[in-house]
Amino acid sequence: MPDQSARAAAAVDSRRLWEDLRNLAQLGARADGGVGRLALDENDVKARLWLVEQGRALGCSVRMDAAANVFLRLPGGDENLPPVVTGSHMDSQPAGGAYDGAYGVLAGLAALRAVHEARIATRRPLEVVAWTNEEGVRFSPGTSGSACFVGVRSLEETRALTDGEGISFGEAADACLARLEAQGVPTADFATPMSAFVELHIEQGPVLERAGARAGVVTGIQGVSWFEFTVRGTANHAGTTPRAARRDALEGACALAVALREQARDDADETRFTIGRFRVSPDSVNTIPDEAVFTVDLRDPDQARLDALEATFRDLAAGEWAGCSVEVTRLSRIDPVVFPDAVTGAVAEAAERDLCMEAPRLMSGAFHDAIHLARHCPTGMIFIPCKDGVSHHPAESITPDQAEDGARLLAATLVRLAEVA
Amino acid sequence: MPDQSARAAAAVDSRRLWEDLRNLAQLGARADGGVGRLALDENDVKARLWLVEQGRALGCSVRMDAAANVFLRLPGGDENLPPVVTGSHMDSQPAGGAYDGAYGVLAGLAALRAVHEARIATRRPLEVVAWTNEEGVRFSPGTSGSACFVGVRSLEETRALTDGEGISFGEAADACLARLEAQGVPTADFATPMSAFVELHIEQGPVLERAGARAGVVTGIQGVSWFEFTVRGTANHAGTTPRAARRDALEGACALAVALREQARDDADETRFTIGRFRVSPDSVNTIPDEAVFTVDLRDPDQARLDALEATFRDLAAGEWAGCSVEVTRLSRIDPVVFPDAVTGAVAEAAERDLCMEAPRLMSGAFHDAIHLARHCPTGMIFIPCKDGVSHHPAESITPDQAEDGARLLAATLVRLAEVA
Known part of the structure; x- marks a missing residue:
């Protein structure tokens, strides 16, 4: 043979x-x-x-x-x-x-x-x-x-x-x-x-x-989960709103993105974490954003690690980010x-x-x-x-x-x- | 009278x-x-x-x-x-x-x-x-x-x-x-x-x-300066590219955005720092972004502080952010x-x-x-x-x-x- x-x-x-x-x-x-x-x-x-x-x-x-x-x-x-x-x-x-x-x-x-x-x-x-x-x-x-x-x-x-x-x-x-x-x-x-x-x-x-x-x-x-994070704040004038009065969705989204990425960082470099889409509204230079939406593409060969990371992500999103609330939606999931x-x-x-x-x-x-x-x-x-x-x-x-x-x-x-x- | x-x-x-x-x-x-x-x-x-x-x-x-x-x-x-x-x-x-x-x-x-x-x-x-x-x-x-x-x-x-x-x-x-x-x-x-x-x-x-x-x-x-930051990395497949091989423009942009904001944080809450526009390309869930562009609207009553912050921003942008290079353009400037x-x-x-x-x-x-x-x-x-x-x-x-x-x-x-x- x-x-x-x-x-x-x-x-x-x-x-x-x-x-x-x-x-x-x-x-x-x-x-x-x-x-x-x-x-x-x-x-x-x-x-x-x-x-x-x-x-x-x-x-x-x-x-x-x-x-x-x-x-x-x-x-x-x-x-x-x-x-x-x-x-x-x-x-x-x-x-x-x-x-x-x-x-x-x-x-x-x-x-x-x-x-x-x-x-x-x-x-x-x-x-x-x-x-x-x-x-x-x-x-x-x-x-x-x-x-x-x-x-x-x-x-x-x-x-x-x-x-x-x-x-x-x-x-x-x-x-x-x-x-x-x-x-x-x-x-x-x-x-x-x-x-x-x-x-x-x-x-x-x-x-x-x-x-x-x-x-x-x-x-x-690898297993792959796609998530969408929606950070909701309040739109306001960039020039007139003091920092203390802001709920800046972009500020919250950047801080959350950094925190999520940190959680997905593994020494073996097996977990793949990617924020591929990131949109802000109203997307105007001098308006504090009231909404920022980004996706996470998370992959891992190990189903248990995917599950644990999803739980961690949801815990993080439950917090306040620059005074904004966060909604997490799982767009899709394919098991390893x-x-x-x-x-x-x-x-x-x-x-x-x-x-x-x-x-x-x-x-x-x-x-x-x-x-x-x-x-x-x-x-x-x-x-x-x-x-x-x-x-x-x-x-x-x-x-x-x-x-x-x-x-x-x-x-x-x-x-x-x-x-x- | x-x-x-x-x-x-x-x-x-x-x-x-x-x-x-x-x-x-x-x-x-x-x-x-x-x-x-x-x-x-x-x-x-x-x-x-x-x-x-x-x-x-x-x-x-x-x-x-x-x-x-x-x-x-x-x-x-x-x-x-x-x-x-x-x-x-x-x-x-x-x-x-x-x-x-x-x-x-x-x-x-x-x-x-x-x-x-x-x-x-x-x-x-x-x-x-x-x-x-x-x-x-x-x-x-x-x-x-x-x-x-x-x-x-x-x-x-x-x-x-x-x-x-x-x-x-x-x-x-x-x-x-x-x-x-x-x-x-x-x-x-x-x-x-x-x-x-x-x-x-x-x-x-x-x-x-x-x-x-x-x-x-x-x-x-207040004086106001508008900047555009362009972070350039390399597009790649979200599932197949190990972290060590990435130059993720979105990762760099989020980290830079957090750092810039931190520099503009004053105790008196007089400086106004706003990222109003934030766009990523190719803006696809499963592609590592090769470019992220965001604006900064920076205002301050004090011209010297505006100048000092601009210099700090340019210093930060000269660094490497997640392996990416950054270009800063001043879109406009009006003195206080x-x-x-x-x-x-x-x-x-x-x-x-x-x-x-x-x-x-x-x-x-x-x-x-x-x-x-x-x-x-x-x-x-x-x-x-x-x-x-x-x-x-x-x-x-x-x-x-x-x-x-x-x-x-x-x-x-x-x-x-x-x-x-």
Whole structure:
């Protein structure tokens, strides 16, 4: 079996993978070198049609589901066994790069091609999936396709999401599905069984690059809580109101922000605390603000620490800040996911034995479709480094060698999980 | 002479003043009870035409100047002497109240009526002026009329200011002047000599109300500096970037804001420090901000203290804040003004001797047209309390008794300054 997985890794056509990446980046290409391909827009639909073509050329059967997720399937020796699935998403940020998501789909395609061309007969079928609307830019929240597939969100609520122009996810998905149907792509149900799911992705962070690692075994996905803090004071004239008579919402918000950040400061540098939005009203140079609203994005691999920090945050907010009151709302919460040894072990062994590659273990700081798949089947992820850890930006970048490393590791992992007949 | 000034105070028709306030508030009345009368808009023009009518009914000569300032003049015993002038502005904030500015003009009219009806013959002429675009909302910066009148800004640069719809101050002023000209109002030069200028205004702060005072002798206008601080870091993913790898512009901005505020904290509670605008980019929940921009409105009666604080602010900004660099820009600076004893003394004596009123001395925290007039002639101001110190808001409020107190004090002050023949 190790022989077969190493063979699959070696059979990856990294030149073709790089061509595919360049070609896909043309769909939604930006003048600044970035990619803006929003979920279910014309370029995203074209990307799906192109993927279907590639799959068929390789001898895959193709299917779609009601959330416009697209699957390519390479038959296994035992078609009664659930498939080993890989994939990611093809939509991007409006000013995004060519690799976030797209790389996972195209490297999956490259892995299936390698298995096919090396004539490796796996017991289980192999599939590549492109999940719909991971980014959540055009329709919010994101990870729509994977969330509907596993059932953590209903198709109805997802279809009702609307974009900035009032077009619903449902309308956009129907239009996309009609184009796929015209190409003879049949529809399948959600939640079809999977033997395992492995998502390959750029790290979107600096850890692997700083460690000089070629790939990483992702051990899970951090839990994340989003909070909104609203600090309420009294608007007044900046020139005429003595300090003692003020209830300055901005003063309270800054002091509270500093205090919250201090609480989240851990020696191990594992907890991630970010205030990303901060707005003040009336936002006038000479008016004391009556309201300041800011968000906190709090992440930690440890659920107990997330809970403890939330309790501390609520205690702090219950106090008075520059005479102002504070309201805390939890906007969302996703519990940490720990990937099972069955999958992380397969990735680690493929790295070590098939590729002689050191692949450190790390948690994912970002969401991925894998967070939902983890509820559905044994799931894991592989990361490759990206330049300066940058993503969601036109400057997002990987080298052809890095693209090859990840695709080879993915191919070997898939063969290990799918077993050679 | 005290007899005549006390007689003038007693002759104020406070009922009619209150009616005038109610009538003027109809021009630009808002559904919420506030007033939105922007500079040189249809309501502001109508207010000028109405003021001209009132002046003529009282036997005043009227005139206008190229900035659309309107003057009513009650003759004095010696028409060769420069007049004693009072007045304020009639434009308001978009969601303003009925008293900020308008009260000073209408109480001036009431004072002239009182002098006229009590047949008090002053040596110097008495004038009421309505200055154009004090608020600076439609055309920014404000205090346009008084700034052009005294020559601190040129008419040319003021005429070039444009509103949100691309209409210039010059076009709007010309249209207003044509309407006034059609009523036979002649044009006069800027910078005509004045013997004194006294502006009556609501305090727009809580000091008099908290002291239980009916009026205040304004000793000067605080100096004010406006700064903009731009904190620059690096945008990155909130979930994937360890704390040690961050340069978080919001973290730096909050820490800097707290430090600046601490430096401006004086025991006497005279320095006013306000951060009114605060913006962060890209303003996304899960992105570490790469830029945070905030303003500081800093006021102090003491020029040396303003200078020292500016130097301290620049020293602080030269440091590193959460790894970020900081740029400081001074947006504007107006030096403090101290009103001369000749005028503050006349106000204080009128309060004490003519009205048996305790009128504490206080600095003005807000700008007023008087800040420019102080460069032109001996200038002073009178404040009356307003409810909760609130202004620039539909809730801005004074009682009829308070309106009467201020108008009586103004009438007595004007007679004292204009001398009885």
